Amino acid sequence: MTRSRVWACAAVLVTLGASGCSGSDTGEPLGPSGAGADGPAAASASGPAGSGGAAGPTGSSAASTGVGGSGEGAGGAGGVANNGFPAHWIDGTNCAGDPEVQVWEYDADTFILRQSPCTYFEANFLYVLFGDDKVLLQDTGTGDATVQPVVQGVIDEWLAKKGKTSIPLEVTHSHSHGDHIGGDYQFQGKPNTVVVGTSVDAVASFFGITNWPTEIVQHDLGGRVLDVIPIPGHQSAHIALYDRRDDVLLTGDTLYPGRLYVSNWSAYQASIPRMVDFVNAGNPVQWVLGTHIEMTTTPGQDYAMGANKHPNEHVLQLTFDTLLELDQAVKAQGGSPSYEVHDDFIIYPL
Ligand SMILES: [Zn+2]
Numbered sequence: 001m002t003r004s005r006v007w008a009c010a011a012v013l014v015t016l017g018a019s020g021c022s023g024s025d026t027g028e029p030l031g032p033s034g035a036g037a038d039g040p041a042a043a044s045a046s047g048p049a050g051s052g053g054a055a056g057p058t059g060s061s062a063a064s065t066g067v068g069g070s071g072e073g074a075g076g077a078g079g080v081a082n083n084g085f086p087a088h089w090i091d092g093t094n095c096a097g098d099p100e101v102q103v104w105e106y107d108a109d110t111f112i113l114r115q116s117p118c119t120y121f122e123a124n125f126l127y128v129l130f131g132d133d134k135v136l137l138q139d140t141g142t143g144d145a146t147v148q149p150v151v152q153g154v155i156d157e158w159l160a161k162k163g164k165t166s167i168p169l170e171v172t173h174s175h176s177h178g179d180h181i182g183g184d185y186q187f188q189g190k191p192n193t194v195v196v197g198t199s200v201d202a203v204a205s206f207f208g209i210t211n212w213p214t215e216i217v218q219h220d221l222g223g224r225v226l227d228v229i230p231i232p233g234h235q236s237a238h239i240a241l242y243d244r245r246d247d248v249l250l251t252g253d254t255l256y257p258g259r260l261y262v263s264n265w266s267a268y269q270a271s272i273p274r275m276v277d278f279v280n281a282g283n284p285v286q287w288v289l290g291t292h293i294e295m296t297t298t299p300g301q302d303y304a305m306g307a308n309k310h311p312n313e314h315v316l317q318l319t320f321d322t323l324l325e326l327d328q329a330v331k332a333q334g335g336s337p338s339y340e341v342h343d344d345f346i347i348y349p350l
Contacts, residue, residue, distance in 0.1 A: 085316060101146070115147070174241075229275060230274075257344050262349045262350060
């Protein structure tokens with residue numbers, strides 16, 4: 001189906017060449033373009049890759065929620081026991097056989113969904129986090145995949161296991177770009193469901209943030225507290241979620257194994273250390289999880305813009321070391337942001 005895609009960042013780049021994105025979000029000014037022009041620079045340091053679980057059947061199957069079986073190598077300290085990560089996410093190389101949405105049971109209360117690259121090349125990752133009283137969905141994908149019945153299937157199975165009959169669903173967003181809110185329409189009007197607005201005001205109001213973007217607040221799902229960290233820079237209403245139970249930091253499009261488009265450099269420069277400081281203040285991170293994969297298993301090599309097949313994908317999970325590497329690189333660039341390739345991500349000022 002066709003939906004408006006005002007973010008169209010990568011898509012625009014495909015069409016125009018590496019000349020920067022246009023029309024991104026809700027009025028956030030896009031900096032002068034000319035990204036990518038500077039060519040690769042410095043780079044690379046520690047590359048986590050390969051961390052985390054391997055093996056394990058890929059939990060595919062769409063609406064029926066055939067959740068993934070156990071991977072292995074949850075590894076790391078802290079956090080509750082988990083299944084790690086699948087050996088491979090659906091990567092667009094088997095469109096006839098793969099579901100539109102892959103469901104991975106990270107642990108009994110945490111699910112990672114991947115929208116197939118066959119439905120749209122952005123191939124977003126979505127997160128479902130259950131507390132005792134509420135379940136939170138971060139992001140709804142591009143709108144090209146049928147996501148809501150899959151999420152409902154996950155919820156129904158969880159309810160059955162818990163012997164419950166219902167749980168309220170909160171649909172929130174890492175940020176307001178179209179590939180993260182495109183499926184909202186599938187949730188609007190559904191019973192027991194709140195779809196949070198996408199503006200800075202709406203996000204701040206929902207979570208109770210009065211001093212954006214410097215205030216970090218807690219959001220309790222019932223026995224499971226999330227810390228909400230405003231991290232504008234990629235987009236003005238961007239947030240990170242820290243899950244105290246799993247020691248996982250959800251970083252959206254601000255940090256993931258791929259092209260880190262930065263539309264507001266000074267805001268981004270302030271957001272990265274905000275996360276680092278938060279972690280260093282006593283909030284350990286086992287995994288840093290973003291919402292796309294655009295890097296291959298070859299260090300520093302990304303897929304072509306708009307590629308809808310991702311053979312040999314980089315793993316989804318990053319570590320705190322990667323966040324530190326990004327922090328140092330962003331600081332080093334100072335007031336002159338430039339395209340910079342690292343093993344596990346690419347800084348991509350717009
Ligand atoms: Zn995105």
